[in-house]
Amino acid sequence: MPRAHIELGRQAVIAPVRRRTFGSFVEHLGRCVYTGLYEPGHPSANDDGFRMDVVELVGELGSTTIRYPGGDFVSGFRWEDSVGPREKRPVRRDLAWRSLESNQVGLDEFAGWLKLTGSEPMLAVNVATRGILPALDLLEYANHPSGTALSDLRIANGTPQPHDVRMWCLGNEMDGPWQTGFMTADDYGKPAARTAAAMKRADKDLELVVCGSSGSTTPTFGDWERTVLEHSYDHVDYVSCHAYYQEHDGDLGSFLASATDTDYFIDTVVASADHVGHKKRSNKKINVSFDEWNVWYLKGHQASEKMHDEWRHARDRVTSASLAQLVNVIAPIMTEPGGPAWRQTTFYPFSITSRLASGEVIRPLIEAPTYETARYGEASVVDAVATADEDRAAVFLVNRDLAQAAQVTIDVRSLGSSRITEAVTLADSDVYAKNTLARQDRVTPAANNGAALADGLLTIELPPTSWTAVALR
Numbered sequence: 001m002p003r004a005h006i007e008l009g010r011q012a013v014i015a016p017v018r019r020r021t022f023g024s025f026v027e028h029l030g031r032c033v034y035t036g037l038y039e040p041g042h043p044s045a046n047d048d049g050f051r052m053d054v055v056e057l058v059g060e061l062g063s064t065t066i067r068y069p070g071g072d073f074v075s076g077f078r079w080e081d082s083v084g085p086r087e088k089r090p091v092r093r094d095l096a097w098r099s100l101e102s103n104q105v106g107l108d109e110f111a112g113w114l115k116l117t118g119s120e121p122m123l124a125v126n127v128a129t130r131g132i133l134p135a136l137d138l139l140e141y142a143n144h145p146s147g148t149a150l151s152d153l154r155i156a157n158g159t160p161q162p163h164d165v166r167m168w169c170l171g172n173e174m175d176g177p178w179q180t181g182f183m184t185a186d187d188y189g190k191p192a193a194r195t196a197a198a199m200k201r202a203d204k205d206l207e208l209v210v211c212g213s214s215g216s217t218t219p220t221f222g223d224w225e226r227t228v229l230e231h232s233y234d235h236v237d238y239v240s241c242h243a244y245y246q247e248h249d250g251d252l253g254s255f256l257a258s259a260t261d262t263d264y265f266i267d268t269v270v271a272s273a274d275h276v277g278h279k280k281r282s283n284k285k286i287n288v289s290f291d292e293w294n295v296w297y298l299k300g301h302q303a304s305e306k307m308h309d310e311w312r313h314a315r316d317r318v319t320s321a322s323l324a325q326l327v328n329v330i331a332p333i334m335t336e337p338g339g340p341a342w343r344q345t346t347f348y349p350f351s352i353t354s355r356l357a358s359g360e361v362i363r364p365l366i367e368a369p370t371y372e373t374a375r376y377g378e379a380s381v382v383d384a385v386a387t388a389d390e391d392r393a394a395v396f397l398v399n400r401d402l403a404q405a406a407q408v409t410i411d412v413r414s415l416g417s418s419r420i421t422e423a424v425t426l427a428d429s430d431v432y433a434k435n436t437l438a439r440q441d442r443v444t445p446a447a448n449n450g451a452a453l454a455d456g457l458l459t460i461e462l463p464p465t466s467w468t469a470v471a472l473r
């Protein structure tokens with residue numbers, strides 16, 4: 001049985017737990033919006049046609065900021081189509097997903113839905129096929145209180161209060177040849193910078209996200225970030241990362257070590273951003289918005305300040321992230337038109353982590369056996385993330401061993417924890433098992449009853465290929 005030992009030092013702070021890193025993403029794609037969030041006539045629908053069973057699951061998921069309306073969809077989007085009387089809204093061809101968009105759900109309806117879920121909006125402007133003025137118009141419509149043409153139009157459309165959207169994406173995946181209006185880094189960096197500068201002229205407190213690479217294996221990765229930021233550094237606050245992982249050719253070992261790539265991706269983007277910042281002699285730091293991440297079987301269907309001390313590592317630069325996507329499309333929440341909504345397997349780690357993570361992220365020192373992966377080199381059999389505030393701590397663990405349980409001891413003395421309040425594990429003898437309409441609870445977390453804490457030493461057994469959370473007081 002593999003054995004691992006983890007030291008948790010209360011002072012080894014990486015960064016505060018930021019609520020925005022529990023964001024998600026709603027795109028006009030597939031059944032995410034229509035018959036996902038919105039299904040008038042569904043037994044659980046409210047007067048506006050939104051499914052309250054889905055709203056309830058979104059609350060339980062614990063997602064925070066929600067990115068909208070795309071994704072690739074945004075590169076063909078005219079925001080004006082999506083507001084005003086519904087019967088007058090045009091049906092448009094959406095070239096990104098080759099579908100018809102009825103515009104029956106638009107900006108104001110989505111903002112109304114967000115209120116039901118208590119989430120914050122993160123909107124995208126279309127830099128690919130539109131321009132600065134439509135972006136400024138959308139900003140005025142969404143955020144200006146009243147007394148201008150477009151804010152008054154919003155009010156006339158039934159939304160008196162401004163939506164007060166803080167985070168804005170400047171297009172989406174502009175490096176990808178699949179993107180309508182895709183560009184070279186040089187061609188994108190310029191309009192992105194100008195759009196950002198103009199938007200900040202309207203509201204200097206906006207938080208703007210410039211497109212980074214759509215994956216860490218794209219041919220332009222690294223150079224793209226450098227070039228785009230050379231143009232836009234002074235005007236933007238975030239650079240985006242997108243990553244989807246899947247098992248390739250039966251190589252489950254590499255797939256389970258995908259987080260190695262995520263680390264490499266973030267480190268490289270931060271290095272590129274800092275390189276540009278140093279060249280510009282700028283004190284400003286660009287953060288990372290990891291605004292699309294998930295498992296996606298594409299092939300299959302196309303510190304607080306007081307914690308400073310010598311242990312401290314560079315602060316984490318990912319201050320916002322979005323699980324892509326929220327409902328039906330690569331999603332933690334699934335729905336059946338006219339039928340139920342249920343939790344996909346991926347729902348549980350997200351929801352439990354969102355609920356238990358608090359305070360600051362603590363860097364764990366992990367001693368564990370390693371194994372060789374074809375894609376990412378050596379990977380630790382056991383991986384862990386830990387968080388702690390003054391009262392609570394949590395450890396999130398993965399056992400990547402396909403066949404054997406791992407016995408783990410965790411030294412939590414420096415956290416001062418004295419009891420376990422919750423220990424749950426997500427595992428299944430069939431690693432490909434999922435939750436379906438017919439079997440909605442096929443895979444659910446179960447209490448890990450073997451977890452024990454004595455004299456500051458937590459002991460726990462992790463089943464093969466499993467995910468576990470332990471909450472401490």
Ligand code: AHR
Pocket residue numbers: 027070071072073172173214292324325
């Ligand atoms: O999340 C699905 C799609 O994946 C998004 O529209 C696009 O940005 C990415 O390629």
